[in-house]
Amino acid sequence: MKIVTVVGARPQFVKAAVLSRLIKNEDSIVEILVHTGQHFDASMSDVFFGEMEIPKPKYNLEVSNLSHGAMTGRMLEKIEEILQIEKPDILLVYGDTNSTLAGALAAQKMHIPL
Known part of the structure; x- marks a missing residue:
């Protein structure tokens, strides 16, 4: 089974850490992390990926410092590409x-269970 996890803000990393640790122990599950970059801070990211045992993101969308609509639209477009x-x-x-x-x-648009 393949799971894609989308995170981008600090509270999401904390929540993802719990499940990522469990997923890592299951040989039949592969987790791919997508970091949207919504609240990107290099020093904070190092803490999350190192100390909290979150897998390093396979994809970093680097979408930040935009209006809510522009940010969400760009993320949607890039996430769709990754899901394909x-x-x-x-x-x-x-x-x-x-x-x-x-x-x-x-x-939802790609009929992938959420």
């Missing part, structure tokens, strides 16, 4: 951010 490449069985999102909205919309 990765063809996951499930998409995970956390919280109520632009990253969450973009990931949820992409999954």
Whole structure:
């Protein structure tokens, strides 16, 4: 099974860390992390990926410092491209951010369970 996890804001990393640790222990599950860059801070990212045992993102969308609409639209477009490449069985999102909205919309439109 392949899972794509979309994160972009600090609280999402904390929530994702719990499930990522469990997923890592399952040989039958592959997790691919997508970092939207919504709240990007290099020093904070190092903490999340190192100390919290979150897998390093395979994709970093680097979408930040835009209006809410522009940010969500760009994320949606890029996440859709990634989903076409990765063809996951499930998409995970956390919280109520632009990253969450973009990931949820992409999954819904592509008929990927959320």
